[in-house]
Amino acid sequence: MKPIALFQHSLFAEPGFVQEYLDEKGLPWQLFRVDLGDPTPASARDFSGLCFLGGVMSVNDPAPWIGEEIALIHEADAAGVPMVGHCFGSQLMAKAFGASVMRNPVKEIGWGRMTAHDTATTREWLGLNGPVTVPSFQWHGDTFDVPPGAELFLSSDYCKNQGFVIGDRHLGMQCHLEMTPELVRKCTVKGAREVERELQTNTSGSVQDIPAMLEDLESRSAQINATMRALYDRWIKGLAIER
Numbered sequence: 001m002k003p004i005a006l007f008q009h010s011l012f013a014e015p016g017f018v019q020e021y022l023d024e025k026g027l028p029w030q031l032f033r034v035d036l037g038d039p040t041p042a043s044a045r046d047f048s049g050l051c052f053l054g055g056v057m058s059v060n061d062p063a064p065w066i067g068e069e070i071a072l073i074h075e076a077d078a079a080g081v082p083m084v085g086h087c088f089g090s091q092l093m094a095k096a097f098g099a100s101v102m103r104n105p106v107k108e109i110g111w112g113r114m115t116a117h118d119t120a121t122t123r124e125w126l127g128l129n130g131p132v133t134v135p136s137f138q139w140h141g142d143t144f145d146v147p148p149g150a151e152l153f154l155s156s157d158y159c160k161n162q163g164f165v166i167g168d169r170h171l172g173m174q175c176h177l178e179m180t181p182e183l184v185r186k187c188t189v190k191g192a193r194e195v196e197r198e199l200q201t202n203t204s205g206s207v208q209d210i211p212a213m214l215e216d217l218e219s220r221s222a223q224i225n226a227t228m229r230a231l232y233d234r235w236i237k238g239l240a241i242e243r
Contacts, residue, residue: 002048003028004239007069009055009088010035012186016178017225018051018086021232027239040068044076048239052089054176058142059091059101070096082169082238084231087140090164090172097147097166104143107198108158109191110208111220112136114175121153121165125234126227135223136162136175139187143174158206169238177228181217188213 004022006015006029015031022029030047032038035055044050052069059066073096076083085093091101116122118130126134136156143159146152147166154163154173162174179187188195188210198207 001028002046002240003030004049004051005029005041005044005047006031006051006053007089008033008035008053009057012183012190013054013056013086013088014183015051015053016180016183017221017228018053018178018232020180021225021229025236027236034065034069040065040072044072044081045079047076047081049236050076050081050083052083052085052092053178054086054139055088057088059088059095066092073097077170079240080169081240082171082235084170084235085172086178087174087176090174091142091144093166093170093172094144094147094150094164097150099145099147099150101142101144104141104159106158106202106204106206107141108138108156108206109140109195109198110138110213112138112156112158114154114156114162117153117155119151119153121151125153125165125171126230134227135220136177136227137179137184137220137224138175139191140174144172158204169235171231171235173231175224177224177231179221179224181221184213184217184221 095101113133114136116130116132116134122130146164150164150166152164156162164172
């Protein structure tokens with residue numbers, strides 16, 4: 001079986017539970033450290049799936065590798081190679097499929113809840129009858145429009161467009177369901193000043209303070225990982241094993 005390509009765009013945007021899940025399922029994967037200068041793969045056809053992780057940059061930045069990954073997304077779609085995006089990765093997919101990516105009205109940082117809509121997609125991808133709330137971890141300032149032909153099935157109070165599915169293979173998630181306790185701790189250290197600045201000016205309630213983010217890490221991480229597991233259990237059914 002061809003490996004699943006994982007694209008890491010920032011130091012602390014690690015695969016986290018994605019790596020644990022793929023190892024548990026016995027699915028091969030290959031990590032591309034974009035943040036360390038790894039080149040974009042020559043062809044999406046060399047992989048059974050593509051996973052685009054988070055990042056601190058904007059998909060509207062002029063970095064050459066952003067255009068290269070968008071081109072890879074186009075090729076993967078044409079070849080029937082399934083894709084999944086987390087946070088920046090979902091914004092990258094949205095832009096590649098023709099949607100706009102822009103600043104969200106407020107930054108959304110910390111633990112929260114999302115609403116899974118009452119749709120066939122929610123039932124198929126999450127095994128739930130919506131509308132129902134599911135836990136999430138967020139750390140983003142941008143958002144995306146829903147791409148043409150995509151279906152929105154996840155929303156939050158502070159960011160309407162949280163999760164979309166394109167066709168029967170591609171999944172984009174604004175949230176970070178891949179977080180582990182270790183990754184949350186790393187992000188709170190790296191992002192402490194950002195959180196402090198936001199709490200001084202943002203009165204919407206969309207940003208948690210650091211102590212609140214560090215509470216009940218094990219159980220909270222297990223809850224979001226369970227949601228990611230359900231989504232990935234459906235996503236891996238479309239892996240391009242023989243294409």
